[in-house]
Amino acid sequence: MSVIVDRDTAGPAPAAAGPPAARRAPRVGPVRSGWVFTRRSVLHSRRDVESLLMALMLPVTLMLLFTYVFGGAFDFTDATGPVPADLSAREVYATFVTPGIILLCAGFGAAxxxxxxxxxxxxxxxxxxRSMPIHSVGVLTGAVxxxxxxxxxxxxxVLGVGLLVGFRPDAGPxxxxxxxxxxxLFIVAITWLYAxxxxxxxxxxxxxxYGFVLLFLPYLSSAFVPTETxxxxxxxxADHQPITPLVDTLRSLLIGLPAPTGSAWLAVGWCLVIMVGAMVWARWMFPRRAVRR
Incomplete structure (x- = not known):
């Protein structure tokens, strides 16, 4: 039996069901985004075995090179401050040069x-x-x-190897x-600059x-020889570039060698200027840089 429907009285036909409205994912906060990108950078470092080994072997190589190749060629007994008088020339130079090698290796690692x-x-x-609901600039923070x-x-x-070859610090906790x-502070500042x-x-x-050029700065400072020479x-x-006050201050803290007046303030000031300037530069460029093919 057929059923006849009066179209005038049946009412409007039900609307076809469309796809459910897409729900926008909540935006991840900057702290969590930074943590995620930090883990990403650390995992990349662990998986890049060759670069990781180079970053760890370079400090050892430089410490042994400067101590055993150059250590006996200079007399730094008067330049190293309060070190025991019975140390050999190699041990005295190891005490003098270790702070400079610390900064040199930090710069190499940050590069x-x-x-x-x-x-x-x-x-x-x-x-x-950038297409995800995260603070994509956190990729820079994570790398730093x-x-x-x-x-x-x-x-x-570096400190461990230095102690083995003659570095004799004289510093309290x-x-x-x-x-x-x-x-x-230096590592963070120089890493932001490299980023x-x-x-x-x-x-x-x-x-x-570009990064390799910056690695020459420690050689043109008081890191390996006094600037008076x-x-x-x-x-x-050498006296007016950032590395010299950093090295002088580090020596003053670790071995008690008197630093020029104001070196500590200059060292901290240089680091803050480099860090803030690099952060502003990086944050300005980040949204303006497109993918490079």
Whole structure:
């Protein structure tokens, strides 16, 4: 039996059910985003075995090189301050040079950040992060924190090797904490600078080249020889660049060698200027950098 429906009285037909409205994922906060990107950078470091070994072996190699190759060629007995008189020339030089090697190795370890950031920009992963409900700029923060962790491990390795070859610090717990704080501040500042360089560079190779130039600064400072032994023009540059007050302050904290007046304030000031300037530069460039093919 058929049923006849009066279209005038049946009412409107029910609307077809459409797809459910897409729910927007909540945005992840900056702290959690930074933690996620820090874990990512640390995991990348662990998986890049060759780079990790290089970052750990370089401090050992430089410490042994400067101590055993150059240690017997200079007389630093008067320049190293209150060290025991019965130390050999090699041990005296190890005491003098260890703070400089700490900063040199920290700079080398931080330079890898420029390559890592440039590689992320080249592969397009950062553009993918930007499409997610996260603070994508945390990729830079994560790289900086991971660099701090790696370089503090390398610093501990430098100190361990230095103690084995003759480094004789004369610092109490408070001075050790101050020295660790100064080194950490330098690592964070120089890593932010390398992160900005990685953003500005055209690719990983260019970032590596730009970063390599900065690694010459410790050699043109008081890290390995007193600036008084340098020619006038070079001495002026060495006395007015960031690494010299950092090394002088670190020596003052660890071995009690008197530092020039105001070195500690200059060291902290240089680190803050570099860090703030690099952070502003990086945050300005980050949203403006497109994927590089």
């Amino acid at each position: 890898g950040t420029a390559v890592a950031v440039a590689d992320d920009m080249r592969t397009g992963i950062v553009d993918r992060f 924190v991971a660099s701090l962790v790696r370089n503090l491990v390398a610093t501990a390795l 408070g001075l050790w904490l101050a020295a660790i704080g100064l080194v950490s 900005a360089i990685g953003l500005a560079a055209a690719g990983p190779q260019a970032a590596s080249g 340098m020619p006038a023009g070079l001495r002026w540059f």
